[in-house]
Amino acid sequence: MLEIITSPISFFILLSLFFVGAVGSLLIRKDDDSANIWSNFFAIAGSLWGLLFSVTTIISERTVAFVVGGSPFPLLSLSFNIDLLSAFFIFIISLIALFCSIYAIGYVRHYYKKYHIGALGFFYNFFILGILLLLTASNGIFFLIGWEIMSVASFFAVIYDRKNQENVQAGFLYLVMTYIGTAFIVAAFLLLYKFTGSFDFETIKSDIALIPVGVKNIIFLSALIGFGVKAGIIPLHIWLPAAHPAAPSHISALMSGVMIKTGIFMMIRLFLDVLQPIPTWWGITVLIIGIVSSLLGVLYALTEHDIKRLLAYHSIENIGIILLGLGSALIFSSLSMPELALLSLVAALFHTLNHAIFKSLLFLGAGSVINQMHTRNMEEYGGLIKYMPQTAFFFLIGSMAISALPPFNGFFSEWLTFQSLFQGIAILDSSMRWLFILAVGALAFTGGLALACFVKAFGSIFLARPRSTEVTHAKESPSSMLFGMGALATLSFLFGIFSSQVTFLLEKIGQSFTIFQNMPATLLAENNQGLMVKNGFASVSGLAFTIFFAGVIMVVIFIIRSVVNKRQKIKIGATWDCGVDLTPRMEITSTGFASSIVLIFKGILKPSIQHEIEYHDSESRYLPKERTVVLGVSDVYQTYFYQPLHTLVNLLSLHTKKIQSGNINAYISYIFITLLIVLFITL
Amino acid sequence: MFKLFLKIYKTPSNIIASQNKDFDQADIVTVGEKIENKVKKLFRGSLAIRQIDAGSDNACEQELVALSNSFYDIERFGIHFVASPRHADMLLVTGPVTRNMAEAVKRAYEATPEPKIVVAVGDDAINGGIFKDSYAVLGGVNSVLPVNYQISGNPPTPKKILFSLLNILESLDEKPAILK
Numbered sequence: 001m002l003e004i005i006t007s008p009i010s011f012f013i014l015l016s017l018f019f020v021g022a023v024g025s026l027l028i029r030k031d032d033d034s035a036n037i038w039s040n041f042f043a044i045a046g047s048l049w050g051l052l053f054s055v056t057t058i059i060s061e062r063t064v065a066f067v068v069g070g071s072p073f074p075l076l077s078l079s080f081n082i083d084l085l086s087a088f089f090i091f092i093i094s095l096i097a098l099f100c101s102i103y104a105i106g107y108v109r110h111y112y113k114k115y116h117i118g119a120l121g122f123f124y125n126f127f128i129l130g131i132l133l134l135l136t137a138s139n140g141i142f143f144l145i146g147w148e149i150m151s152v153a154s155f156f157a158v159i160y161d162r163k164n165q166e167n168v169q170a171g172f173l174y175l176v177m178t179y180i181g182t183a184f185i186v187a188a189f190l191l192l193y194k195f196t197g198s199f200d201f202e203t204i205k206s207d208i209a210l211i212p213v214g215v216k217n218i219i220f221l222s223a224l225i226g227f228g229v230k231a232g233i234i235p236l237h238i239w240l241p242a243a244h245p246a247a248p249s250h251i252s253a254l255m256s257g258v259m260i261k262t263g264i265f266m267m268i269r270l271f272l273d274v275l276q277p278i279p280t281w282w283g284i285t286v287l288i289i290g291i292v293s294s295l296l297g298v299l300y301a302l303t304e305h306d307i308k309r310l311l312a313y314h315s316i317e318n319i320g321i322i323l324l325g326l327g328s329a330l331i332f333s334s335l336s337m338p339e340l341a342l343l344s345l346v347a348a349l350f351h352t353l354n355h356a357i358f359k360s361l362l363f364l365g366a367g368s369v370i371n372q373m374h375t376r377n378m379e380e381y382g383g384l385i386k387y388m389p390q391t392a393f394f395f396l397i398g399s400m401a402i403s404a405l406p407p408f409n410g411f412f413s414e415w416l417t418f419q420s421l422f423q424g425i426a427i428l429d430s431s432m433r434w435l436f437i438l439a440v441g442a443l444a445f446t447g448g449l450a451l452a453c454f455v456k457a458f459g460s461i462f463l464a465r466p467r468s469t470e471v472t473h474a475k476e477s478p479s480s481m482l483f484g485m486g487a488l489a490t491l492s493f494l495f496g497i498f499s500s501q502v503t504f505l506l507e508k509i510g511q512s513f514t515i516f517q518n519m520p521a522t523l524l525a526e527n528n529q530g531l532m533v534k535n536g537f538a539s540v541s542g543l544a545f546t547i548f549f550a551g552v553i554m555v556v557i558f559i560i561r562s563v564v565n566k567r568q569k570i571k572i573g574a575t576w577d578c579g580v581d582l583t584p585r586m587e588i589t590s591t592g593f594a595s596s597i598v599l600i601f602k603g604i605l606k607p608s609i610q611h612e613i614e615y616h617d618s619e620s621r622y623l624p625k626e627r628t629v630v631l632g633v634s635d636v637y638q639t640y641f642y643q644p645l646h647t648l649v650n651l652l653s654l655h656t657k658k659i660q661s662g663n664i665n666a667y668i669s670y671i672f673i674t675l676l677i678v679l680f681i682t683l
Numbered sequence: 684m685f686k687l688f689l690k691i692y693k694t695p696s697n698i699i700a701s702q703n704k705d706f707d708q709a710d711i712v713t714v715g716e717k718i719e720n721k722v723k724k725l726f727r728g729s730l731a732i733r734q735i736d737a738g739s740d741n742a743c744e745q746e747l748v749a750l751s752n753s754f755y756d757i758e759r760f761g762i763h764f765v766a767s768p769r770h771a772d773m774l775l776v777t778g779p780v781t782r783n784m785a786e787a788v789k790r791a792y793e794a795t796p797e798p799k800i801v802v803a804v805g806d807d808a809i810n811g812g813i814f815k816d817s818y819a820v821l822g823g824v825n826s827v828l829p830v831n832y833q834i835s836g837n838p839p840t841p842k843k844i845l846f847s848l849l850n851i852l853e854s855l856d857e858k859p860a861i862l863k
Binding site for chain 2: 573579
């Protein structure tokens with residue numbers, strides 16, 4: 001039975017389910033309803049199959065490697081290698097895609113009659129198919145095919161709502177950044193090919209000693225930039241807050257939950273497996289990028305009042321946290337401390353899984369809200385908890401998980417990341433130790449700011465009074481959307497409670513790496529109650545947390561009910577408003593809530609304020625007609641990095657234009673000169 | 684709404700007459716000390732009063748303000764005027780209830796925590812006084828609120844108010860049902 005499920009045939013069934021879903025929905029695109037059902041049915045079926053496939057692969061620890069013969073090109077071999085790491089990422093994509101597809105059945109209805117649902121289903125299924133291909137490809141060129149399917153499909157998903165000009169612009173920014181990334185990836189692969197003579201990862205890995213150190217460093221940098229663009233590390237993140245809001249919410253959830261993780265996946269694959277052994281500064285670089293991304297990501301999130309942009313910036317922050325784990329894993333492995341490296345890797349993988357769950361939950365929740373409100377501006381929400389109580393509850397769970405509050409899953413992976421960093425502080429000496437102390441500080445700070453940010457988000461979306469009349473028309477989402485969110489919220493809780501069991505499996509995945517084989521003992525103690533680092537370093541238990549919190553809440557309720565309120569009569573009345581009717585303008589806005597933190601960091605964020613006053617009589621300037629205040633945060637990357645780059649490229653192109661005269665004789669002379677030079681070199 | 688009307692109907696009229704034979708001989712300090720004792724007993728040393736202007740001609744307000752000046756200095760007896768009905772034990776309502784202020788008076792009454800004592804100060808507040816039957820007023824305070832005590836006078840002097848407060852406290856001491 002296990003052989004059947006983990007066989008290549010079964011994998012092809014998985015791919016073909018998504019393929020049929022894609023092509024079929026394109027064929028019946030005229031009929032919105034059936035295209036919706038068709039595409040999401042096959043996506044759900046494929047995801048379920050993917051879950052079964054990946055879980056069986058992980059539990060049976062079986063690596064599936066096979067080559068589909070008959071490739072017409074010599075360098076492209078359709079070779080698959082599904083090891084435990086791939087299976088783990090297949091598990092993530094299947095899990096998230098399953099609930100996103102269920103959610104999508106109800107969600108895409110508001111696109112009916114406006115756009116072809118079939119087209120969305122086509123790109124949606126191809127998007128997942130692309131991710132599956134790139135996760136399993138073991139050939140560089142084949143990998144790039146999967147990578148491009150994913151990128152192009154997600155590009156079309158971003159510009160799906162094409163009547164809004166902003167979305168199209170965001171799509172093009174995304175496309176440009178993606179191709180810059182792909183260019184660097186191609187450069188890395190070509191360098192690997194030049195020295196090892198193969199695009200196959202297995203061959204590269206065995207011939208890695210042939211690559212000189214300098215070239216290896218260049219490969220590292222290109223791969224870091226290439227995959228970093230997709231992962232959204234700062235300063236390569238600029239496409240992320242533009243593209244995520246533009247896409248339909250279930251696709252944003254997949255993009256943020258899974259697609260950006262493919263960058264992390266390839267970083268783990270290349271740096272921890274293929275390119276081993278590695279110098280220490282690689283790890284230090286990744287760790288510093290992690291620190292910067294996590295801190296700046298959450299700071300920018302605080303300044304946002306567009307709900308999806310806020311979530312997109314939080315993706316950057318969480319990628320930073322994952323990179324903290326990965327960076328310390330790289331440092332430990334280069335210092336030949338495999339136990340610590342494994343601990344850090346488990347932390348990174350666990351956070352990857354957890355972030356996928358709670359971030360897609362939050363994006364789905366945001367989608368439900370936007371669907372009712374028709375705006376992404378949080379300042380126009382307020383009081384939605386009365387109209388959408390279940391959505392609010394699920395969003396709250398997502399917020400608690402992303403703010404790393406126990407007993408939800410985000411807490412446990414951040415705890416594990418903390419532990420690996422603490423281990424670094426305890427073991428490493430002087431300069432390295434300071435780096436780890438810095439990383440711990442950044443992580444703690446990030447957690448605090450993330451909490452502040454989600455207090456702001458939840459408060460201004462769901463609490464207080466409605467800030468616009470639109471809110472009062474809001475209705476609870478249909479059951480398929482609620483199911484998608486509810487299941488993810490439950491998972492977020494379960495992965496917190498059963499964190500020790502999950503990390504045990506993750507450790508097995510980590511141990512399948514060559515560098516972690518022949519390791520005497522691991523640092524994570526086996527413990528059914530909770531997470532525990534060996535030698536009494538630290539331990540935490542999800543179950544104990546839950547019981548403790550439930551107990552505390554029950555005791556507090558009991559005390560209030562039976563002791564404090566025993567002799568008091570409770571009367572519910574209106575809030576005393578000093579005779580003035582309470583209006584939403586008296587509530588604190590999300591901008592107001594964040595402003596004190598923004599002002600503290602004004603050196604980095606560079607907030608701007610612009611007043612415009614129009615007077616009834618511009619001569620006297622006594623009676624203002626209307627006032628406008630524009631608050632903004634200046635984009636330092638745009639001004640100091642991308643703008644100069646843009647000017648430089650423009651300047652270079654202007655100079656290049658000179659040789660393109662349009663005169664055919666000139667072009668012939670160019671060909672002639674080139675020919676002469678080539679002949680000169682070869683002869 | 685109905686409950687409020689029922690309560691208004693049920694609350695007996697309790698006018699503290701202006702011609703009281705003890706009144707002329709009374710000394711402010713002795714009255715004050717008696718008040719202090721009662722306040723200590725009934726309100727643990729602090730009686731918080733919120734004054735509501737229901738459309739008054741400000742005569743009563745002048746007299747109430749005089750209670751706080753250095754001559755009467757009502758605060759030394761444990762009585763103080765507060766800024767919000769949320770903090771008040773007692774509401775002092777002055778003036779006839781004008782149509783525009785009726786809603787505000789009701790809201791302030793709603794916002795006062797139980798148990799609460801409503802005192803109408805001045806003849807205007809008792810039945811409309813000189814504004815009685817005007818199209819702009821609804822009548823005395825008891826047309827919108829259940830009034831426990833009424834202090835007559837147009838306007839009552841500060842001394843009279845002080846003395847009436849003592850009477851009110853004494854009557855509360857005898858009939859503590861209102862404070863439940």
